[in-house]
Amino acid sequence: MKITFLRYSIRQAMANIFNNRLVHLIGVGTMAIAFLIFDAFILSFVNLSYWTEERGRLLSMSVYFKEEPDRIVLEDVQRELLGFPGVTIKRFISKDDAMEDLRRQLGDEAGLLDGLKENPLPASLEITFSRDKGGDSIPHQLKRRLERIDIVDEVQYSQEWIERFQAIMEALKIVGIVVGGLLFLAALFIITNTIKLTIYSRKDEIEILKLVGATNRFVKIPFLIEGSIQGFLGGSLALILLFVAYMIVVARVDLRIGFASLDFVFLPTQYIALLLVMSSIAGLIGSTISLGRFFRI
Amino acid sequence: MIQLFHVYKTFGSKNSALIDVSLRVSKGEFVFITGPSGAGKTTLLKIIFCAEKATSGQALVDGRNLNRISERELALLRRRIGVVFQDFKLLPRRTVFENVALALEIAGLPLSLIRKKVHQTLRYLGLANKEGYYPPQLSGGEQQRVALARAIINNPLILLADEPTGNLDPDLTMEIMALLREIHVKGTTVVVATHSQELLRDTRRRIVSLSKGRIV
Numbered sequence: 001m002k003i004t005f006l007r008y009s010i011r012q013a014m015a016n017i018f019n020n021r022l023v024h025l026i027g028v029g030t031m032a033i034a035f036l037i038f039d040a041f042i043l044s045f046v047n048l049s050y051w052t053e054e055r056g057r058l059l060s061m062s063v064y065f066k067e068e069p070d071r072i073v074l075e076d077v078q079r080e081l082l083g084f085p086g087v088t089i090k091r092f093i094s095k096d097d098a099m100e101d102l103r104r105q106l107g108d109e110a111g112l113l114d115g116l117k118e119n120p121l122p123a124s125l126e127i128t129f130s131r132d133k134g135g136d137s138i139p140h141q142l143k144r145r146l147e148r149i150d151i152v153d154e155v156q157y158s159q160e161w162i163e164r165f166q167a168i169m170e171a172l173k174i175v176g177i178v179v180g181g182l183l184f185l186a187a188l189f190i191i192t193n194t195i196k197l198t199i200y201s202r203k204d205e206i207e208i209l210k211l212v213g214a215t216n217r218f219v220k221i222p223f224l225i226e227g228s229i230q231g232f233l234g235g236s237l238a239l240i241l242l243f244v245a246y247m248i249v250v251a252r253v254d255l256r257i258g259f260a261s262l263d264f265v266f267l268p269t270q271y272i273a274l275l276l277v278m279s280s281i282a283g284l285i286g287s288t289i290s291l292g293r294f295f296r297i
Numbered sequence: 298m299i300q301l302f303h304v305y306k307t308f309g310s311k312n313s314a315l316i317d318v319s320l321r322v323s324k325g326e327f328v329f330i331t332g333p334s335g336a337g338k339t340t341l342l343k344i345i346f347c348a349e350k351a352t353s354g355q356a357l358v359d360g361r362n363l364n365r366i367s368e369r370e371l372a373l374l375r376r377r378i379g380v381v382f383q384d385f386k387l388l389p390r391r392t393v394f395e396n397v398a399l400a401l402e403i404a405g406l407p408l409s410l411i412r413k414k415v416h417q418t419l420r421y422l423g424l425a426n427k428e429g430y431y432p433p434q435l436s437g438g439e440q441q442r443v444a445l446a447r448a449i450i451n452n453p454l455i456l457l458a459d460e461p462t463g464n465l466d467p468d469l470t471m472e473i474m475a476l477l478r479e480i481h482v483k484g485t486t487v488v489v490a491t492h493s494q495e496l497l498r499d500t501r502r503r504i505v506s507l508s509k510g511r512i513v
Contacts, residue, residue, distance in 0.1 A: 008402055019390045208386045211348060212447065213376035214403045215369055 005218070013225035016202075023201055024230060027194045031234025032241065034187035035279055039242045041183050042275065043267055045176045050265050051170055059139060060090075061157040063125040068095050069151050075123065077149060084142055086130035093126065095119045122153060129198070189235070191286035195227050199290050224287045231283020235276050239267075298324045298455060299345055300488045304354035306340050306510075314340040316510040318354070322488060324454075327481045329497055330490040332507035338490035339383065341507065342457050345488070346378050347371055359454060374406055379448030379485075381458040385440045387432040387447075393419065394428040397446045404451060418446045422476065440467040445476060455486045462496060470496070 003108070017024050059074050063077065074092060082089050093199070098121035105108040129139070143155040199206075209219045243266065299322040306315040315337045323329050324425045330338050343349040344356050347363050356363040361374055379400075392464055401411045419425050432440055441461065448456055451495050458477065462470035472495065481487045491497070497504055505512050 005405060067429060205388055208388060209399070209403070210372075211346070211375065211380065211382075211386065211404060212400050213372050213374075213378075215372040218372075218403055286435075 005221075009221040010224055012222035013277050014230060016222065017224055017229060020201065023198050025276045027230055028233045028237060029200055031187075031231060031279075031283070032237035033193050034190040035235050035238035035275075035282075036241055038180070038183045038187050039238050039243075039267075039275055041180060042271065043246065045172070045180070045240060046267060046271065047264055049169070049172060050263075052165060052172065056276060059129055059157060061127050061129065061139065061142070061155065063127065063146055063155050064122040064153045065124065065151050066122070066153040067151065068123045074125075074153055077146070077152065080146065080149065081125070081127060081142075081283065084129065087142075088128050088130075090126040090128055093124045095121055096125065100148075184282070188282050191231065191282050192289045195230065195283070195286040198226075198230075198291040199223060220291055222289055224284055227283040227287025228280045228291075229283070230274060231286065232280040234283070235279020238271060238279070239275060242267075298322055298326070298487070299357060300355075300357040301341075301344070301351075302355040302357075304344060304351045306337075306344060306349060307352045313510050315344070316353075316498060318507075318510070318512055320505060320512065322486060325415055325481075325486055327478075327482055327487045327502045328489070329502055329504045330488060330499065330507060331492065331497060331504055333492055335509075336492075336507040337510040338492070338507055339459055340510075342380070342459050342488065342490055345455075345459060346375060346380055361381065372403075373503075376400070376451055377454045379439070379451065379453035379456045380454070381444045381448050381461050383459040383463060385432070385444040387440060387443055389432050389433070392428065393424060393430050393432070393435070393443050396443055397450055400447055400451050411471075414450055415446075418450045422446050438465050441465060441469075441473060442476075445473070449480055449485075452483075455488065457478055458487070458489045460489065460491055460493075461489060462493065467495075 009137070044105070063081075069077065078089055080087060099119050102121065103113060106112065129142075139157050143157065146152050146155045206219055210216075246264065246266050253264075299320065301318055301320040304315055304318045305313065307313050317340065318337075320341075330341060332338055334380065338350060344363070345358060347358075347366065351364065358374060359368065359377065363371075375418055388399070391399070397415050397418060398411050401414060406414075415428075416425070419428060423444060424439065424442055424446065427439060427443075429434060432443065435443065445458075448458075456477070461477065462473050465473060470493075477487055477489065486508070489496075
C-alpha cells in the first residue's frame, strides 16, 4: 500500500468521523454499551478465577495428636513442620480448647457433652500451607513425614478440595469461553448494525467515489479505518465506564464468605490491552460485513 | 472510442429504457444525444460509463467490452472518462478543492501535483476564489462548473455530460458550452445529452436522437 494512499485513508477516516460526529457519537455509545456487557463478564470471570485461586492456594491441614503433647514435643513437631516451604502454623488446639470449640458450635445442645466422663477430643495443630511454594505432592509428603512421629495420630487435609478446585477452574474456563464468545458475537452483531447505519448514511458518497474511478479498496479502506477507530473508542469508553462501576462497587460492597473478606481486582493490564485490540478488531469486522452489501454490484 | 451493438436495457420486466441501440462515436468526436425526457439519454450515458449494465447487446469503450470487465479494469476505465452528472453528484461535506482533487487522489498522484492541477483547473473555470467553499454554498452554475472541473482534471479520453446546462440561465449555458468546446479542441471525445433544442439549433455537430429508447 502506497504511503500517499495510506495517508489519504487515515486523513479521510478522521475527516469522516469529524464531519459525521453525531452519527459517530451515537455509534460509539452503542458500541460502548455492547462492549461494557462483554467487559463486565470478563471482569466477573477474572474476579471469580481470582477468588477461586486464592481459596485454592492456601491448603489447611490438621495434625492430630494421640495425647496432649508437652511443650518440648510440640516444639519438635513445629520445627519439623516449618522445615517445609510455605507452611504457616495457625494455632495449637489443646484437648480443652477443642472441647470448648465444640461446645460453642453445639450452642443450646452443649449440655449433651456434660455426660462425658473424659474428654475424647484430640489435641491438634492447625496449619496452612501455600500451594505457590510447591507442587501438589507436598501435602502428601508432609502427611507421611508427620505420621512417622510417635505422638502424631493422624494428619488430615482436604485432597478433595484441591481436586474440586481444579475441576471448578476447568469448568470456569469452559463457561468463560462459551459465554464470553456468545457475548462477543452479540456485541459484534450490534456493532455491525451500528456501522451499517453510519455507512448507509453515506451511500451516495460511496456511489460517487466509484463513479469517478475509485477501486473498491480505495473506498473501503477509510471506512475500515473508521470502523476500527470507532471500535477502539467504544472499547475505551466501555473500559472507563467499567472502571467507574468497579470503583463504586469496591467502595460500597464488602463481600464476605465466612470470615474471609474477598478482595475485588480490576482487569490486569494485559486484559485491558487485549480488550482494546478486540474492540478495534470488532469495529474492523463490523465495517467489513457492513460494507459487503454496497459492493455486490 | 465508443461502440454500442444492439443494446437493450430493461428495468423490471416491462420498462424498456433502451431498445436495440447501436452507436459508434469516433475518437475526438463531439456528439449530442437528444430526445425528450424519458427517451433514454441518461440510461445511454450510464451504459457507457458502466453505472448500468446492458440487459443484452455489447458495449465497448476504449476497446474494452463492458460486459466482461473486472472491477479493477472498470475503475481504471472510469478514470479516463470524465462525467458531468445532471445532479452534479458533488460530495456536500467536502470542499470544492477536495471534490475536484478526488479524481486525482483516486489516481494516486502526489499531493503537491494534486494541489497544482486543482488550482490550475479551478482558475481555468473561474472558481479560484471558491476553493474552500462547500457545494451547498454555491449557486447551480458554480456547482456545474465544479462538476466539470472534476470531470476534466484527469485529461479524460471521453467526457460525458448529462444535461450540463439544464439548470442554467442562457449566459451560463453559453459559458459551459464554450468550455466543452475548448475541452473538445484539446482532443477529448465529448458526448453531451440534452433535451434543449436551443442548444442544438446552430450546431454542426452530430446529433443522435432518441425516442422511447430507440435511435430515430
